[in-house]
Each structure stands twice: as C-alpha cells, then as structure tokens.
Amino acid sequence: MANKYWESVRVMLGGEPRKAQPAEYTEEAKTIHFYKKSEKQDFGALKLEAREHQKKKYWLKRRWIVLLSINLLFTVSYWFDIQILEGALTASRMLGFHLIDLNSALQVMLAHKHIIVNLFIGTGTVFVLWLLLGGRTFCSWACPYHFLAENAERLHVYLVEKKKVTDHTFHRGVRTVFWALFALMAFVTGYTVFETLSPVGIVSRALIYGPGLALGWVVLLLLFEVFYSRRAWCRYICPIGLTYGFVGVFSPLHVTYRLANCHHEGECRKVCEVPHVLDCIIKGRAPEAQLDIGADCTRCGMCVDVCPSGALQFEIKGLRKIM
Ligand code: SF4
Numbered sequence: 001m002a003n004k005y006w007e008s009v010r011v012m013l014g015g016e017p018r019k020a021q022p023a024e025y026t027e028e029a030k031t032i033h034f035y036k037k038s039e040k041q042d043f044g045a046l047k048l049e050a051r052e053h054q055k056k057k058y059w060l061k062r063r064w065i066v067l068l069s070i071n072l073l074f075t076v077s078y079w080f081d082i083q084i085l086e087g088a089l090t091a092s093r094m095l096g097f098h099l100i101d102l103n104s105a106l107q108v109m110l111a112h113k114h115i116i117v118n119l120f121i122g123t124g125t126v127f128v129l130w131l132l133l134g135g136r137t138f139c140s141w142a143c144p145y146h147f148l149a150e151n152a153e154r155l156h157v158y159l160v161e162k163k164k165v166t167d168h169t170f171h172r173g174v175r176t177v178f179w180a181l182f183a184l185m186a187f188v189t190g191y192t193v194f195e196t197l198s199p200v201g202i203v204s205r206a207l208i209y210g211p212g213l214a215l216g217w218v219v220l221l222l223l224f225e226v227f228y229s230r231r232a233w234c235r236y237i238c239p240i241g242l243t244y245g246f247v248g249v250f251s252p253l254h255v256t257y258r259l260a261n262c263h264h265e266g267e268c269r270k271v272c273e274v275p276h277v278l279d280c281i282i283k284g285r286a287p288e289a290q291l292d293i294g295a296d297c298t299r300c301g302m303c304v305d306v307c308p309s310g311a312l313q314f315e316i317k318g319l320r321k322i323m
C-alpha cells in the first residue's frame with residue numbers, strides 16, 4: 001500500500017512509470033490480460049466511438065462552469081463590494097475565514113524565514129478542502145491560467161495535426177527543480193520571486209482589478225505553448241501544481257481505471273495533460289484489475305469524457321462511482 005503512494009509521488013516528481021514485475025500481477029489481472037491477448041479488437045471502430053463519446057464532454061462543461069464561477073465570484077465581490085468574499089485566488093477571506101493558497105503561503109514563510117501563524121491557519125482550510133477534493137483538482141477546476149492554457153493547448157494540438165508546428169517536450173523532472181529553485185530564491189532573497197512570475201496570480205488579479213502590463217508575460221507564455229511546447233508552464237514549471245499534487249496523494253477523490261472495461265485504444269492519453277499517469281492503460285501493463293490514477297492527475301475528467309467503454313471513472317474511496 002505504502003509502495004503505491006510512493007510510486008505515485010516518484011512519478012509526479014519526474015520518474016518514469018515502472019513496469020510491474022510478473023509477481024506483482026494479481027490473479028484477476030492475469031486472467032483479464034490472458035483473455036485480452038486472445039481477442040482481436042477493431043481499434044478503428046473504437047476510435048470513432050471514442051470521438052462520438054468525446055463530443056458530449058460532460059465533465060468539461062461542469063468543470064468550466066465551476067472554474068469560471070469561482071473566478072467571477074471574486075470579480076463580482078470586488079466590484080459590488082460584497083464582503084462575503086474578498087481578495088484574489090492566491091489569498092482571500094470568505095465569511096471571515098482566511099483562505100491562503102498553499103504555495104503562496106510557503107513562499108511567503110520561506111521569504112520571512114519563520115512560520116506566520118495567521119498564514120498557517122489560513123492554509124489549514126485550503127489544505128483540508130483540496131485534500132478532500134483531490135489536490136490538483138485546484139489546477140483544472142479553479143486555476144484561471146488553466147482555462148487559458150487548455151484552450152491554447154487545443155490550438156497547439158490542431159497546429160501539430162496540420163503539421164504547422166512541432167511539439168517539443170522536456171524532462172518532467174524540471175518541474176521539481178523549479179519547485180526547489182523558487183523555494184530557494186524566496187529563502188535567499190526574502191522576496192517571493194515566483195509570485196511575480198506566476199500567471200495564476202497575474203490572471204486572477206487582472207480579472208478582479210483590471211488588466212495590467214504583467215498580462216504581457218501571460219501572453220508570451222501562451223504563445224510559447226501554442227507554437228513550441230504543449231502545456232509547458234503546467235507540465236514543466238508551475239510549483240503550484242506540484243504542491244497541490246502532494247496534497248492529493250491521500251485524497252479520497254480520484255479517477256479509477258478498470259482493466260476489464262479497457263480496449264487500450266489510447267484516446268485518454270491523447271487528451272490528458274499528464275499522460276504519464278495513464279501508463280496503466282497500455283496493453284499488458286496494469287498489475288491489478290482496478291487501479292487509482294496517480295496524484296499528478298488533475299481530476300479534469302477529460303479521460304472520463306473520452307473513454308468509450310467506461311474504463312475510467314471518478315470515484316470517492318468507499319463510495320460508488322460518481323459517473
Ligand atoms: S500547474 Fe499551475 S498554472 Fe497549471 S493549472 Fe496548475 S496551478 Fe494553474
């Protein structure tokens with residue numbers, strides 16, 4: 001059990017997903033793999049079915065409604081001076097409760113070199129909330145940059161398909177290096193360098209207080225992602241994603257994979273921002289009949305939307321599937 005969590009963290013930090021040893025396969029998984037080997041599947045038909053399925057985009061619609069509502073709530077609260085919610089996504093106060101983004105709090109405390117009690121209390125609520133909701137759920141359900149980057153990603157994928165641009169990938173481990181680097185810079189300089197560069201804070205503040213020059217940096221990032229490297233900021237740089245990834249390691253909410261339902265046509269990996277978490281869908285890989293997808297998963301639901309055979313589903317531990 002502990003191994004499962006450690007493996008999830010190792011892969012999130014940049015390690016390659018490990019192939020299970022023969023002894024690690026459960027009898028149930030072995031039986032399913034055995035029957036799958038003898039089946040001849042029509043992947044062409046399955047891909048068409050997956051595309052039809054994808055058009056419905058149930059989770060995408062729900063997620064965008066939630067993401068836009070959260071961010072617009074800050075704007076509306078500011079403009080109409082509703083004191084139920086004050087501040088921005090990085091630091092706010094709701095009904096008197098302080099809500100501080102975990103990564104921002106960490107940066108501030110490192111810069112000040114001591115634990116600031118109010119900040120620490122403010123992170124408590126946020127920590128529990130995102131622990132229950134899945135850690136990186138913050139990324140795909142609340143982060144305003146995610147919304148822009150997701151649309152930039154569509155354009156990037158379209159241009160790659162049309163052979164107008166080439167996708168450039170980097171080692172995923174650089175995100176871990178950046179996480180450590182930003183923490184070190186805050187500690188050494190006494191200044192939260194990352195907060196100045198973070199498109200999350202920039203976009204959030206622009207939505208509330210109006211656009212500023214810093215938005216130019218966000219545009220540059222998006223152009224880089226459209227023309228050079230798919231989802232580069234979230235995949236290779238953003239320490240917020242990694243911080244919330246740690247929060248999600250023990251989360252009860254996750255995407256579950258059911259080997260028996262899977263046709264291995266791989267549509268889910270094509271739409272996933274972090275396809276390494278879906279290595280288990282490769283034919284012959286899953287050592288168990290049912291697996292939880294790792295902590296780096298943003299719980300965006302794109303794979304659930306696209307899977308034509310219901311092999312990927314949201315699940316809360318101990319409860320039945322949500323959908
Ligand atoms: S990785 Fe960072 S920028 Fe990307 S969605 Fe998560 S918090 Fe937002």
Ligand code: SF4
Binds near residue numbers: 255271273274300301
């Ligand atoms: S595994 Fe599925 S839910 Fe998780 S990030 Fe990838 S597409 Fe989204």
